[in-house]
Amino acid sequence: MRPEDIPAILVLEADTLSAWSREHLEDELQQPAGFQFVVRNAALDMIQAVLYGRIMADEAEILKLSVAESVRKKGVGSQILDFVLNYCRTKGVKNCFLELRASNTAARNLYEKRGFFRVGSRKNYYDEPVEDAILMQREL
Numbered sequence: 001m002r003p004e005d006i007p008a009i010l011v012l013e014a015d016t017l018s019a020w021s022r023e024h025l026e027d028e029l030q031q032p033a034g035f036q037f038v039v040r041n042a043a044l045d046m047i048q049a050v051l052y053g054r055i056m057a058d059e060a061e062i063l064k065l066s067v068a069e070s071v072r073k074k075g076v077g078s079q080i081l082d083f084v085l086n087y088c089r090t091k092g093v094k095n096c097f098l099e100l101r102a103s104n105t106a107a108r109n110l111y112e113k114r115g116f117f118r119v120g121s122r123k124n125y126y127d128e129p130v131e132d133a134i135l136m137q138r139e140l
């Protein structure tokens with residue numbers, strides 16, 4: 001992800017819950033422990049997916065995964081997740097964590113297909129709308 005990608009990412013995320021602001025994205029690019037990847041369709045000059053996270057010692061956390069609505073259910077989310085899990089392995093990560101809205105069946109299915117399993121929950125963790133979070137983990 002490059003700073004000049006931010007306007008396109010704001011559009012990509014506009015229809016998702018818990019979308020990040022421009023300031024939040026700019027801050028994320030400065031995080032020393034952060035990683036930020038996009039799937040870019042160069043021919044269409046389009047960003048199709050984004051994934052941000054952090055690596056702390058041998059643990060990684062996925063903070064955000066979004067796929068553009070027009071290309072969902074075509075394997076793009078799986079593709080960028082596979083890429084990031086491999087990237088984390090090369091950095092010595094042994095465990096990967098994430099949290100998601102309890103109602104987010106699409107994301108939960110995607111993560112379960114990639115070997116993540118539920119390890120806990122957080123009551124009323126999200127707002128707008130208020131909702132519990134499910135915590136998931138997988139070993140790498």
Ligand SMILES: CC(C)(COP(=O)(O)OP(=O)(O)OC[C@H]1O[C@@H](n2cnc3c(N)ncnc32)[C@H](O)[C@@H]1OP(=O)(O)O)[C@@H](O)C(=O)NCCC(=O)NCCS
Nearest residue numbers: 016065066067072073074075076077078105106107109110
């Ligand atoms: C969740 C999300 C990232 C999935 O991306 P995607 O590119 O559509 O996912 P894929 O095409 O790789 O699908 C992989 C698996 O996920 C599951 N899945 C994806 N979309 C689904 C849906 N709408 N309903 C149920 N399961 C779904 C399926 O199990 C699918 O496997 P299959 O194709 O064999 O059925 C995408 O819907 C999205 O960006 N949603 C909004 C943001 C979000 O919720 N992010 C995750 C929170 S961290």
